[in-house]
Amino acid sequence: MKKLLLTAAALPVLSIAALTPSSAQIAKQQVERLRDAALKDDLAWDITEGLTTEVGPRMPGTEAEARGRTWAVARLKALGFQNVRVEPFDMPVWVRGAEKAEILSPFPQPLVITALGNSAATPANGITAEVIGFESVAELEAAPDADVRGKIVFVTHRMMPTTTGVGYGQFGAPRRQGPTIASRKGAVGIVVRSIGTDYHRNPHTGAQDFAPGVTPIPAGALTVPDSEQLERILKRGRPVTMRLTLTPRNTGVHQSGNVIAEIPGRDPSLGVVVAACHLDSWDLGTGAIDDASGCGITAAAAKRVGDAGKPLRTIRLVWFGAEEVGLVGAQAYRAKHRDEKHAVIAESDLGADRVWRFQSRVSPAAQPAVDRIAAALAPLGIVKGSNREASGSDISVLTAIGFPTFELTQDATRYFDYHHTPDDTLDKVDLDQLRQNVAAWTTMLAIAANEPVEFGPVPTAGTQ
């Protein structure tokens, strides 16, 4: 069987063999019809537009995120999904307050800033201190504590765009590690250059956690233009005094939740195929590309596959809650569902620009099915990646415990221009690219949900 499938996948796209599927395969022609029809999809846009317009920002654990869940449940039910439900969980909630930074001397002027997640608060009228600047987290780490004590630390580090978004990991150090290091060295506050690739005065917020035992200090992100302005001011060599006002607060434990909806399959024993996104967003924008579009893409694709006939496997949409503040919803999902059979999982959470790569982390024995998906994706301009790495934001906690995983990698080149900023709004979504995403997901789900191939077990890292 394996050999037969491999042969079929290796044939040219319109071969007779491909048009004569075995009973265990969905007809190649049907997949192609579904794929091509999805290039005219309107539903992904409607969901993205609806969620961002009728709910707006959806900060984890707030009433805005709760309105998002209500909206999602109603919309998914109206679309005909089954078993639509919220799986609630509790979480500590942090919310933004006043945000202001200004240079008092030598060149008085305001700077645009936003608080990083879990930032401590300043007094209402701010703190005033001298600024000490560093080119990297490593340079901050190497500085004598005495130089840093009592000061406001500034860490700048230019981030470049990458197609995969991989730079986010490395370039994010000032935001993720900077506050903890600065606090340990006795700084009274820290401002970092936004982890972003744009030149607009919209700061990039994002999660950071103070390490255990470290005293939280006020921590903010300056916009890229403001960071370069501060660099220029510091280069004049005169002492620079900043007043920093950030008044976020912890509001205690509140409820969040994951929204789940299904298209029940014919054979529950084969496990569910998860198509994920996250429902929450940072508060500064309306969370259009992060991640309303991911919810729109996956729901539209799943509906297309379901509308073509009851699938073999159950397709499960998971709209995770509280992704932005530490994959809280994903952890709740893992705790509840880790022993349930999952055929394969995937997530859309890298914007709304086109998919350019399909990669996997599944059993080598499933390669023929992977190849067949890859062949069907090729006309969309999608290349096949490796079987070594595949993941997604929320689902990374499931990939980590061995769940078979697919990844439809989006073009992230402009993603970090808008990511976590006020600029993450509907106008950043390009309809043609959004539709290409729906076509890619439709293709992948149509095959994954309609064939009995086992995608697990996943080999241990490094053995592939």
Add this chain to the structure above:
Amino acid sequence: MKKLLLTAAALPVLSIAALTPSSAQIAKQQVERLRDAALKDDLAWDITEGLTTEVGPRMPGTEAEARGRTWAVARLKALGFQNVRVEPFDMPVWVRGAEKAEILSPFPQPLVITALGNSAATPANGITAEVIGFESVAELEAAPDADVRGKIVFVTHRMMPTTTGVGYGQFGAPRRQGPTIASRKGAVGIVVRSIGTDYHRNPHTGAQDFAPGVTPIPAGALTVPDSEQLERILKRGRPVTMRLTLTPRNTGVHQSGNVIAEIPGRDPSLGVVVAACHLDSWDLGTGAIDDASGCGITAAAAKRVGDAGKPLRTIRLVWFGAEEVGLVGAQAYRAKHRDEKHAVIAESDLGADRVWRFQSRVSPAAQPAVDRIAAALAPLGIVKGSNREASGSDISVLTAIGFPTFELTQDATRYFDYHHTPDDTLDKVDLDQLRQNVAAWTTMLAIAANEPVEFGPVPTAGTQ
């Protein structure tokens, strides 16, 4: 003489005739040398960088603008300009306060807004009213007063980019006329779509004046993404309630001033050549392209011409104050200098992108000199425009009373992406294009200041 000059200008660039100037012409070769050297200019950048970094925003009539004048006087003196001075004037000052807009129902969410110049203030906790939307000022004008009374008016109108920036006049109506019309109809406030061509959440502020006898009301500009969001919300057809908080205030009459610096010429009787820009800026950005770059370009060009030898005519830099709130400095200059002989005037105030056109409004008898300037500009990619229109922001009040005028038209395609927003920062200045500006101005000033041709009188409009 006229005939001879015309012939020379019509010859190919490197003709022998052109290399043999009459005694009344600056050598073509020298102009070309000055022009080409200016393509490596650093001074325009240094001035732009210095003013935006060391002073920052320069709101008319404030201490920040005063710091700008102090900076300018010191810098221009250090560069060797003569007769460097401030010509002060008094003006009423309006400053920004708190700014907040939020939809309360049916879809609660914040919107990004900024106050328009001369906006009235709301109470500290804002005003709450239903929103009524209009697609244009004409539609607002046509609406029954009863529909508008007690409401917050919203006027949206998509602006498209133009090479000349000409759309700013027409598309600016919601900002300029909207508040007065809305107030007359009994609206309690008005929010307009930003007069801008970008899709970022940076609002475009700008001047507007309530007509005499009209009660000022709170008036703000939403960003383009926020305006489109409000349009979508209104299209749902349910009543939309907004809370609008704008607390600007009038701080009374304060001093502003024009900064003037000269390169004295050999023959004062021939009148001054004015190279203008404006020193003030809106408060949201650092006024890099509006208009620190204009000051950098004109000063760098003037210095290059002066360094080549004492010019025939005096070159006068005028860094106008309080341009943004109604050409206040220009009016003060006109009152003081209108009877002084001005050979020709020009201003750089449309950003820092390349010059693509040279046009004039001078005596037809001066056409040979105009043609010679145009020929020297051609290698910079600059085309010759008409002799019917030429102007600039501040100098328009002088053009209006018949002063001969040159215009080096900049490419305004992306100017209104940043204009009057927080995004008007140094990073928007492209060094290569800035240098091309300096080369164009150097060329124009070298010829205009070194030849005794009379550029006036300017014929009445329509006769050319």
